Amino acid sequence: DIRMTQSPASLSASLGETVNIECLASEDIYSDLAWYQQKPGKSPQLLIYNANSLQNGVPSRFSGSGSGTQYSLKINSLQSEDVATYFCQQYNNYPLTFGSGTKLEIK
Amino acid sequence: EVQLVESGGGLVQPGRSLKLSCAASGFTFSSFPMAWVRQAPKKGLEWVASISSGGGGTYYPDSVKGRFTISRDNAKSTLYLQMDSLRSEDTASYYCARHGIPGYKTPSWFAYWGQGTLVTVSS
Numbered sequence A: 001d002i003r004m005t006q007s008p009a010s011l012s013a014s015l016g017e018t019v020n021i022e023c024l025a026s027e028d029i030y031s032d033l034a035w036y037q038q039k040p041g042k043s044p045q046l047l048i049y050n051a052n053s054l055q056n057g058v059p060s061r062f063s064g065s066g067s068g069t070q071y072s073l074k075i076n077s078l079q080s081e082d083v084a085t086y087f088c089q090q091y092n093n094y095p096l097t098f099g100s101g102t103k104l105e106i107k
Numbered sequence B: 001e002v003q004l005v006e007s008g009g010g011l012v013q014p015g016r017s018l019k020l021s022c023a024a025s026g027f028t029f030s031s032f033p034m035a036w037v038r039q040a041p042k043k044g045l046e047w048v049a050s051i052s053s054g055g056g057g058t059y060y061p062d063s064v065k066g067r068f069t070i071s072r073d074n075a076k077s078t079l080y081l082q083m084d085s086l087r088s089e090d091t092a093s094y095y096c097a098r099h100g101i102p103g104y105k106t107p108s109w110f111a112y113w114g115q116g117t118l119v120t121v122s123s
Helices: none
Strands: A004-007 A010-013 A019-025 A033-038 A045-049 A062-067 A070-075 A084-090 A102-106 B003-007 B010-012 B018-025 B034-039 B045-051 B068-073 B078-083 B092-099 B110-113 B117-121
Touching (some): A004 A084, A010 A019, A019 A033, A019 A084, A019 A102, A033 A062, A045 B110, A070 A084, B003 B092, B018 B034, B018 B092, B018 B117, B034 B110, B045 B078, B045 B092
Parallel strands (some): A010 A102
Antiparallel strands (some): A004 A019, A019 A070, A033 A045, A033 A084, A062 A070, B034 B092, B068 B078, B092 B110, B092 B117
C-alpha cells in the first residue's frame, strides 16, 4: 500500500498570510494526487486533482504543486472561510489512500 | 447540479448487517465510477470501495474485503453498500462519492461527495 505522510498536523496562521501543506508519498505516484478541504461538520470538497489542476469553482488562491513523491498545497491570502481540515489522496494505485489531515486555524 | 444523497445508516449490533444507499442526480450516473469513503468520529478519511461505471469491476481495501459489497443500479441512478459482519471499528460516517473521470477503469480522484450517513456499531 502507498502511505501518504501529511504535514503539519495542525497549522495556525493570520489572515492574509500564505500557508503550505506538504504530502509525502511512500513511492512515486506520478502526480496522481488530489487535495480536499473539509470544513467543520461538512463533507470533503475537491480542491485540486492531478497534483496541480484546480477544480471548477475553487478560488485561485489555492494551488498545488509537486511530482514524484513530494507534493504541496499552497493557500495565498488566507481568508476566514479557509478554516478547515485539508487532506491529500493518492489514486495511482489501489488501495486508494489519504493523508492524515492538516487542521488549519486562524491566529 | 450534482447531488449525492446517502441513506440507510443507523445503530446496529456487532456481527449484524446494514445496507446503505446513495441516490445520484445531476449527471449521467451510468458513465462514472462511484465509491464509498468513511470517516470515523474525529478521524481521517478511509476509502472503502469503488465500482466501475458498468458495475463489472469492484475494488476494496483489505479492511473490508469479504465483508462489504458495493453495487449499483444504473437504471435507478443508485449506489449501494452492503455491510456484513459489522465490527465496532466500522463505526463512521459513510460518504458516497463520484470519481472524477467517466468510463475509466483506473482509479481517479473523488470529484463530488454526499453529506454522509452515520453508522454506529455497538451492542
